[in-house]
Amino acid sequence: MEFTVSQIAAMLGGQVEGDGNAKIRMLAKIQDAKGGQIAFLSNPKYENYIYTTQASAVIVSKDFKPRKAIQSALIVVDNPYSSFTVLLEEYHRMVSFQKSGVEEPSFIGANSSTGQNLYRGAFSYIGNNVKIGDNVKIYPHVYVGDNCVVGNNVILHPNVKLYADSKIGNNCVLHAGVVIGSDGFGFAPQNDGTYKSIPQMGNVVIEDDVVIGANTVIDCATLYGDSTIIRQGVKLDNLIQVAHNVEIGKNTVIAAQSGVSGSTKIGEQCVIAGQVGIAGHLVIANKTSIGAQAGIPKSIKEEGLKLIGYPVFDVKDYFKSYAVFKRLPDLNYRLRELEKKVLGNGVEQPE
Amino acid sequence: MEFTVSQIAAMLGGQVEGDGNAKIRMLAKIQDAKGGQIAFLSNPKYENYIYTTQASAVIVSKDFKPRKAIQSALIVVDNPYSSFTVLLEEYHRMVSFQKSGVEEPSFIGANSSTGQNLYRGAFSYIGNNVKIGDNVKIYPHVYVGDNCVVGNNVILHPNVKLYADSKIGNNCVLHAGVVIGSDGFGFAPQNDGTYKSIPQMGNVVIEDDVVIGANTVIDCATLYGDSTIIRQGVKLDNLIQVAHNVEIGKNTVIAAQSGVSGSTKIGEQCVIAGQVGIAGHLVIANKTSIGAQAGIPKSIKEEGLKLIGYPVFDVKDYFKSYAVFKRLPDLNYRLRELEKKVLGNGVEQPE
Amino acid sequence: MEFTVSQIAAMLGGQVEGDGNAKIRMLAKIQDAKGGQIAFLSNPKYENYIYTTQASAVIVSKDFKPRKAIQSALIVVDNPYSSFTVLLEEYHRMVSFQKSGVEEPSFIGANSSTGQNLYRGAFSYIGNNVKIGDNVKIYPHVYVGDNCVVGNNVILHPNVKLYADSKIGNNCVLHAGVVIGSDGFGFAPQNDGTYKSIPQMGNVVIEDDVVIGANTVIDCATLYGDSTIIRQGVKLDNLIQVAHNVEIGKNTVIAAQSGVSGSTKIGEQCVIAGQVGIAGHLVIANKTSIGAQAGIPKSIKEEGLKLIGYPVFDVKDYFKSYAVFKRLPDLNYRLRELEKKVLGNGVEQPE
Secondary structure (H helix, E strand, O other), X not given: OOEEHHHXXXXXXXXXXXXXXOEEOXXXXXXXXXXXXXXXXXXXXXXXXXXXXXXXXXXXXXXXXXXXXXXXXXXXXXXXXXXXXXXXXXXXXXXXXXXXXXXXXXXXXXXOEOOOOOEEOOOOEEOOOOEEOOOOEEOOOOEEOOOOEEOOOOEEOOOOEEOOOOEEOOOOEEOOOOEEEEOOOOEEEOOOOOEEEOOOOOEEEEOOOXXXXXXXXXXXXXXXXXXXXXXXXXXXXXXXXXXXXXXXXXXXXXXXXXXXXXXXXXXXXXXXXXXXXXXXXXXXXXXXXXXXXXXXXXXXXXXXXXXXXXXXXEHHHHHHHHHHHOOHHHHHHHHHHHHHHHHOOOOOOOO | OOEEHHHHHHHHOOEEEOOOOOEEOEEOOOOOOOOOEEXXXXXXXXXXXXXXXXXXXXXXXOOOOOOOXXXXXXXXXXXXXXXXXXXXXXXXXXXXXXXXXXXXXXXXXXXXXXXXXXXEOOOOEEOOOOEEOOOOEEOOOOEEOOOOEEOOOOEEOOOOEEOOOOEEOOOOEEOOOOEEEEOOOOEEEOOOOOEXXXXXXXXXXXXXXOEEOOOOEXXXXXXXXXXXXXXXXOEEOOOOEEOOOOEEOOOOEEOOOOEEOOOOEEOOOOEEOOOOEEOOOOEEOOOOEEOOOOEEOOOEOOOOOEEEOOOOEEHHHHHHHHHHXXXXXXXXXXXXXXXXXXXOOOOOOOO | OOEEHHHHHHHHOOEEEOOOOOEEOEEOOOOOOOOOEEEEOOOHHHHHHHHOOOOOEEEEEOOXXXXXXXXXXXXXXXXXXXXXXXXXXXHHHHHHOOOOEEOOOOEEOOOOEOOOOOEEOOOOEEOOOOEEOOOOEEOOOOEEOOOOEXXXXXXXXXXXXXXXXXXXXXXXXXXXXXXXXXXXXXXXXXXXXXXXXXXXXOEEEEOOOOXXXXXXXXXXXXXXXXXXXXXXXXXXXXXXXEOOOOEEOOOOXXXXXXXXXXXXXXXXXXXXXXXXXXXXXXXXOOOOEEOOOOEXXXXXXXXXXXXXXXXXXXXXXXXXXXXXXXXHHHHHHHHHHXXXXXXXXXXXXXX
């Protein structure tokens, strides 16, 4: 990647002051930047750096009035921070999608097709009857089982595992070690105390714009024709457990290490913190907000509640109760003292 | 896989009505079934579907009396649901075990042997001195370290990792990303504040009929000659931590994201819910039942208890206490009011 | 590995009694040892085994006076247990580092260098511009992304995944399935309810002497030039979540399944138990000790505290409060009885 300062200014709709032909190859903080790099100045407390930085260019605000000479080219914009963010995103997109071509050895089975501008890393495995869309990046050690369908603009980071029959929508990112479609935890107890495995025949469907964090696991549905479903725009963090037949609604966000038990249906636009546990066969209303480490044993029917605790209740009430919990030994003492006074000393005291 | 309706009826001990030569290639729900598929009708509320389904065959009960004409062939049995389950299991078995042969490139070290009807996927790795039984399915990216022993009818899903010296019994299923035999977390504190690693020299032994969920980790035992042991019939869900020198008793079931600390011995037929934590060096009695997110800091000696909370106590008592916990601010208020009344207003009030 | 008894005695600074030329190939417990193996006798209650063991040699204390004839050669030392530990460590080091050479197929990109005495397992992948130090063991299915730097004496167990730009210090051990440098969980909410991914441009820096357990995930920092940092001597157990921009101080130890949210800075010499959750943007003082399953929503400023609960407070106080919690229904009953007595039966009773 290499652009001139003028090309970047054009991209940002900004004005160049200084050498518009300087070459930019990388982004950096103003205090660290070197030649060939571009930085930005937004917070006035970093102003001094602009007079000494080795950056080839700095993005500055229209309102910025230099107090000394500046070596770097300037790109003058309305909002330097948001302009820099645009560059970061562009850079990130280019880096994420820069890989292309097929590295060998890699494996592709019978009747499988891949789209345009594919990256297929060494040691990646694609089974039979798989359909892969355009602009898909399949990193090394990825496994795509038979009959999977993967949409366009998808990134499967190293070691993602898609069991057979999984469906992944467009613009999804699955991080390293994600497992999609493993067997649900279903066992029928037998009279002799053993458990018999219930065959898990369904699949997992992941809609568009979903991001899934590293080492998260999503089990397949139990019955043939059923699916565990992750709706459009859902963001799942690392090390999350999603059990069989779960459905997670549009744009719901779940933080690391939370777990959702079988057949639970989570609504849209929910925000679920880390290490939360949600029992099976529940319905969680839209826009529910759940605090860290909470436990949810019952359905939540009202929309927009903020809950915490095990079992969960209202966040504010939880903290009020918890404040008294911390003083329980004192409460207990005061109650005894009162009992002595009212009932006399002869009363039988619980220890 | 392709059977005639008559062949399936023979398998189920049922009677055919209609075209016994129709070909069946897949199972489906009655509301979704297409030509070449077989469905079942058990719940009367789905009866209407049987008159319109495109299924080539439907399994029905002896008691079923059609009210209209049916296009599909019928297989008449005593219990359509359980017959369908038999087919599902058979189908699942065939699908699970249909892979066979060796895909290349794959790696097998010196002095290692494999049994009959093996599947060894591309990029799978088998070290030196390994023994693999009959009907074993080793999916792509599986790693089997030196000196491992794997029994018959075992499925190692993609990316299972067996450290050296692990032993896996017969009929086990290990899901994607499972790690067996990683180092236990043992460190000796030194005077300078650093920790010295204690070499972890033992192994992991997994007995017959064990199922282990995706990305679960089981550490090896510390001392040479010792083993972390998972007894026959144990079922472990996804993302579980089993530390060094743990023993999990026969037919015990543990749900996702629970953790068992070092040297703890869990009894037989226990049922442990999700996100439970069990401290180290404990003994948990047979048939103990632990609720979700519970914490267990002490041994449980009596069999058959149902426990919850942190630290755990009886489930019913927990919920009674928790009901009062939710009203603690009110309790506190009532206690103060009583104190005012009994002790007078001059009493020093805790805030 | 094969040594004579005399060679081992020399290594331990001990005296040989018996056959100094006997060959030792393995270590074992005295009750299990066979020919070619060496055991030790430290605890007097195991003394009987020394008269019957088939071990070719036994390490004994200077104070040990045999009561019967012993077949095995003896190595007499000051402290048999610590001498045996020295042997164990030596053996473990030899086993851990015995692999060397390059197995094929394996992949190494452009401009990447590796040091002396390398092991590079089959199906391992090293990207472009990677620097690998001396005595590094890269097991099968390891992925090392572009521009990574790996120090000397590092073990990357099977399936470790290093995203691009990760830095690993000297003497580190990363267990199977560890993910380093995955995207932090950063999403900007949009007006239409969707979330836009914030590009994650930083990296992860792991200093010397760090051990990381299986399937643990460490996210990269958000901004270009920033790092998630794991300081020297840190030990992380299995299945831990470390979010973007976290810093974990020197010699801090964290047990399995704990999670640290974004931008939190944990001090040195902390001991954090299993399944703990730590919120984001906190500072945790040095030498803090956190009990299992605790939740930490606020910074901890005082050093050396021992905390538990959700939210955490002092361990002893927690257990005192919890003792009353278990008796809350009784407390509630006693309060009502007192109210009846003081306020009369007509008082309105909360249910």
